[in-house]
Amino acid sequence: MPERRHAVESAKRCDVEGCGAEAVRSVSGKRAEKAGLSLASDPSKNAHLCRNHYREFKKKTKKDRTLERLGW
């Protein structure tokens, strides 16, 4: 979504190690780690993810769920 950001100071950075792109979402740090993302921040807190990493996170968690279901 095109969104004007004039609050530059409150802009968060992606918490994935070595990334640093602008964060668009925040998720549970533990879930992010479970999804295979290595966080530069404390995983017991929320992790901020950029668009790319959020997409990756969603893909991984979806796969996880499928695997869990298949494991039944």
Ligand SMILES: [Zn+2]
């Ligand atoms: Zn990122």
